[in-house]
Amino acid sequence: MRRYVPKDNVQKRAKYNDRFWVAPQVPRLAVEDEHFVSVVRNVSAVAKVKDSYVELGQLVLEIEPSDNIAVLGNLRDECGYSVCSELSAIDYLAQDGEFEIFYQLLNMKERKRLRVLTRIAEKQAIESITPLYDMAKFAEREMYDMFGIYVNNHPYLKRIIMPDDWEGHPLRKSYPLEGDEFASWYEVDKIFGKEYRDVIGPENRDPARIDRYDTKRFARVGHEVPFGADASLVDTTDTPIEYSSAPLSDYQGGQHKVLEKRK
Amino acid sequence: MQEPNKLRPFFENLNFERDDNTMVINFGPQHPSAHGQLRLILELQGEQVVKALPDIGYLHRGVEKMAENMIYNEFLPTTDRLDYIASTANNYAFAHAVEKLIGLEVPRRAQVIRTMLLELNRIISHLFFLATHALDVGAMSIFLYAFREREYAMDLMEEYCGARLTHSAVRIGGVPLDLPEGWLQSLSKFLDELPEQIKLYEDLLTQNRIWKMRLEDVGIVTPEQAMSWGCSGIMLRGSGIEYDIRKEEPYELYEELDFDIPVSDRCDSYGRYRLYMEEMKESIKILRQLIEMYPETEARLMAHAPRYISAPKEEIMTQNYALMRHFVLVTQGMRPPKGTVYAPTESPKGELGFLIRSEGEPYAYRLKCRAPSFFHTGILQDILPGTYIADVVTIIGSTNIVFGEVDR
Numbered sequence: 001m002r003r004y005v006p007k008d009n010v011q012k013r014a015k016y017n018d019r020f021w022v023a024p025q026v027p028r029l030a031v032e033d034e035h036f037v038s039v040v041r042n043v044s045a046v047a048k049v050k051d052s053y054v055e056l057g058q059l060v061l062e063i064e065p066s067d068n069i070a071v072l073g074n075l076r077d078e079c080g081y082s083v084c085s086e087l088s089a090i091d092y093l094a095q096d097g098e099f100e101i102f103y104q105l106l107n108m109k110e111r112k113r114l115r116v117l118t119r120i121a122e123k124q125a126i127e128s129i130t131p132l133y134d135m136a137k138f139a140e141r142e143m144y145d146m147f148g149i150y151v152n153n154h155p156y157l158k159r160i161i162m163p164d165d166w167e168g169h170p171l172r173k174s175y176p177l178e179g180d181e182f183a184s185w186y187e188v189d190k191i192f193g194k195e196y197r198d199v200i201g202p203e204n205r206d207p208a209r210i211d212r213y214d215t216k217r218f219a220r221v222g223h224e225v226p227f228g229a230d231a232s233l234v235d236t237t238d239t240p241i242e243y244s245s246a247p248l249s250d251y252q253g254g255q256h257k258v259l260e261k262r263k
Numbered sequence: 264m265q266e267p268n269k270l271r272p273f274f275e276n277l278n279f280e281r282d283d284n285t286m287v288i289n290f291g292p293q294h295p296s297a298h299g300q301l302r303l304i305l306e307l308q309g310e311q312v313v314k315a316l317p318d319i320g321y322l323h324r325g326v327e328k329m330a331e332n333m334i335y336n337e338f339l340p341t342t343d344r345l346d347y348i349a350s351t352a353n354n355y356a357f358a359h360a361v362e363k364l365i366g367l368e369v370p371r372r373a374q375v376i377r378t379m380l381l382e383l384n385r386i387i388s389h390l391f392f393l394a395t396h397a398l399d400v401g402a403m404s405i406f407l408y409a410f411r412e413r414e415y416a417m418d419l420m421e422e423y424c425g426a427r428l429t430h431s432a433v434r435i436g437g438v439p440l441d442l443p444e445g446w447l448q449s450l451s452k453f454l455d456e457l458p459e460q461i462k463l464y465e466d467l468l469t470q471n472r473i474w475k476m477r478l479e480d481v482g483i484v485t486p487e488q489a490m491s492w493g494c495s496g497i498m499l500r501g502s503g504i505e506y507d508i509r510k511e512e513p514y515e516l517y518e519e520l521d522f523d524i525p526v527s528d529r530c531d532s533y534g535r536y537r538l539y540m541e542e543m544k545e546s547i548k549i550l551r552q553l554i555e556m557y558p559e560t561e562a563r564l565m566a567h568a569p570r571y572i573s574a575p576k577e578e579i580m581t582q583n584y585a586l587m588r589h590f591v592l593v594t595q596g597m598r599p600p601k602g603t604v605y606a607p608t609e610s611p612k613g614e615l616g617f618l619i620r621s622e623g624e625p626y627a628y629r630l631k632c633r634a635p636s637f638f639h640t641g642i643l644q645d646i647l648p649g650t651y652i653a654d655v656v657t658i659i660g661s662t663n664i665v666f667g668e669v670d671r
Binding site: 083191 | 493
């Protein structure tokens with residue numbers, strides 16, 4: 001379900017809004033676990049830890065973006081976090097003008113997971129962690145592709161999921177869900193050129209679209225012919241789609257056709 | 264040089280005129296053994312691969328973007344389309360993450376049913392792997408045998424939830440349905456027959472000279488590579504690292520179940536093939552134990568959490584307040600507390616986890632799907648160089664990637 005915004009009046013406010021609803025917060029516990037305490041101590045020795053807490057059983061470390069190599073290197077070599085399971089970003093541009101980058105790490109010996117969080121400004125780049133974890137070769141490309149976050153010293157920083165010549169970064173909150181103008185004309189622009197937009201028209205740009213007046217393809221909706229009849233001989237003027245156009249109840253006049261029929 | 268025009272676009276990554284005598288070939292995305300939509304750009308020196316570049320994104324549907332615009336319950340059927348070979352594993356991974364975020368206790372019967380479905384999906388997925396992998400390598404009859412058994416397993420899924428591929432059989436807070444009459448009998452009948460079939464596959468393949476020649480020492484993944492690339496599941500255990508999330512960070516009923524984790528230190532495709540066979544046997548063992556557990560459970564299927572989960576149907580139809588809450592949950596959606604959760608699960612392909620950042624709204628602020636196949640595709644660029652072009656298909660097959668979850 002799309003978030004509902006009235007199209008005709010964007011300023012219109014919902015009649016009901018839960019003014020008094022305060023979202024609860026998942027408890028952030030102090031670091032008490034023996035292993036996590038030693039991790040925080042270890043990491044504090046090499047870089048500044050802005051905040052550390054335990055959220056749903058996993059340690060969260062907030063650090064400066066410039067320290068990411070030092071912190072992750074320390075975590076990998078000293079604390080045994082040998083696997084980086086995931087890395088990506090969260091868009092907080094509208095709120096703070098920043099991206100939040102997370103690195104989700106796993107310690108196989110201790111069976112512990114932790115998450116390293118760091119925030120960077122919109123145009124700021126972050127250092128690649130490919131020297132530490134090979135998985136960043138793919139994951140950082142995806143982050144660049146989806147959010148437009150530049151990664152310094154990445155061996156091959158190219159778009160990975162979207163085409164190379166794509167404009168915009170789809171997972172940004174500012175990117176519309178249904179795609180922007182570039183996205184909707186992408187194939188037409190690429191194959192025929194921009195000047196063909198008018199020739200082809202918006203109704204033909206989507207190959208998955210089914211046109212009910214299309215007589216050339218299988219979808220002859222609205223142009224059905226009787227079974228066995230030769231389609232070329234049949235009159236192909238539009239067959240109207242038969243929705244019930246006459247309302248059952250005439251609300252204006254207060255007449256109820258169905259009821260009257262029943263009487 | 265290329266001369267791009269309107270009908271002949273510029274092919275990036277392809278050099279038609281080169282100084283050295285390597286040849287660049289384009290593998291996929293419509294290759295029958297590309298397992299969906301994988302495009303590999305291979306640079307060959309003779310028959311040897313010098314450089315490989317996996318190109319993905321042909322099946323990108325923006326699942327993560329969709330998740331940000333849907334209420335949680337609505338997103339669940341979308342997860343079916345990630346790893347479409349074992350949909351329930353995705354449904355479960357998502358439901359598990361949301362349950363962890365809101366701190367739900369799932370009733371025991373639902374746990375038993377979920378674990379059963381997960382293991383049944385593991386069997387389905389492994390049979391599919393075996394069938395397609397064998398077909399890629401050239402063993403056509405195995406494909407037919409394995410698909411036959413998979414069909415019976417999918418019949419079981421169909422009997423339970425009505426769908427064969429996109430199950431949506433797990434919901435946030437439990438399962439929607441109890442097991443139908445006689446389902447456990449059909450399941451145990453299936454489990455009685457499956458070991459014979461697995462023995463048939465093993466008799467046909469394990470000592471088969473051609474099979475061994477094609478698989479042994481092909482697609483070597485060293486333990487260091489596997490860890491660095493974030494490999495999980497059989498790709499990791501095939502490299503001699505014993506880590507199974509079911510065992511190490513147990514969820515659902517895996518703590519109470521008795522099963523082993525097969526590990527191979529061969530690091531090659533053959534070792535991984537053996538692991539798939541062994542895992543199927545372990546799944547049979549788990550399912551047998553779950554059949555025993557089922558009758559002892561109380562008949563409750565959904566968690567009791569009125570703020571997040573709708574009441575049972577009888578209550579909705581009889582009690583006004585339950586109906587009101589149901590209406591709010593359907594129209595507005597549940598609002599989990601603010602916070603971030605990452606919940607890993609062991610899907611048939613490896614570590615499947617959803618990272619959900621919730622801002623207290625009925626929509627996830629950010630949902631990241633950590634798909635195992637994504638990294639198993641990435642590792643191809645490191646393990647393919649040095650191998651022969653004939654082995655490329657074996658290696659792709661052996662990584663068992665599914666493009667629904669690679670591209671998302």
